[in-house]
Amino acid sequence: MLKKFYKIIIVPYTLFLLYLMFLGMGRFQYEDHLITVAPIFSTLEFIQNSIDWKDIVIIVLGNIIMFIPFGFLGWVFPGLNNLKTLLYSFISAIVIAEALQYFTRMGIFEVDDVIFNTFGVWLGWLLRKFLEKRFSRLVL
Template identity: 75%
Template sequence: MLKKVYKIAIIPYTLFLLYLMFLGMGRYQYEDNLITVKPIFSTIKFIQTADGWKDIVIIVLGNIIMFIPFGFLGWIFPRFKDLKTLCIAFISAIVIVEALQYFTRMGIFEVDDILLNTFGVYLGWQIRIFVEKKLSC
């Protein structure tokens, strides 16, 4: 049952996530193409300069939590049950999305986003393994 719900929900969820990444949360088109390539430093700087914990939770934890469902892709595509294959495919896809944000100027190409999103996928993969063991899916 859980796998069936996932198979139905992941497509609209992905579309919703793409909406958020390009149009949602008050996004606007930047004047210039922006890129942040120093891993971790931009996130640390963001945390230090954030107005409050709410912004930190929404941006930093959001970049992790929102991608947890992609760790379950092995339920639809058996080859993604393997963590290495899943991560290679996901990193390829998220780099394309980040590049599209850069080229459309509807976001910033940020290496930290790639790292945080991939960590979310990894957590989802771990949760999937746990769920499968507990529920014998």
């Protein structure tokens, strides 16, 4: 039952995330192409310079939590049941999305986003494995 729901919701959810990445949350087109490649340091600097904890939670935790559902992609594409294959595929896709943000100037190519998003996928994969083991009748 959960797998059927997931198969229905993952495409609109993906489109919603793409909207957020390129148009939502007050996005605008930057004058220059921007890139942040120093892992973790840019996030620590953001946290240090941020006044509001709400911004920190939305940006940092959001980059993890919003990508947890992609850890379940093995339910739609059986080849992605393997963690290594899932992560390679996801990293390839998210790097392309980040590059599109860079080239369209509708965002910043941030290595931290790739790291946090991938961590979210890994957490989702772990959650999927747990649900399949613990609640097998509910999942199918």
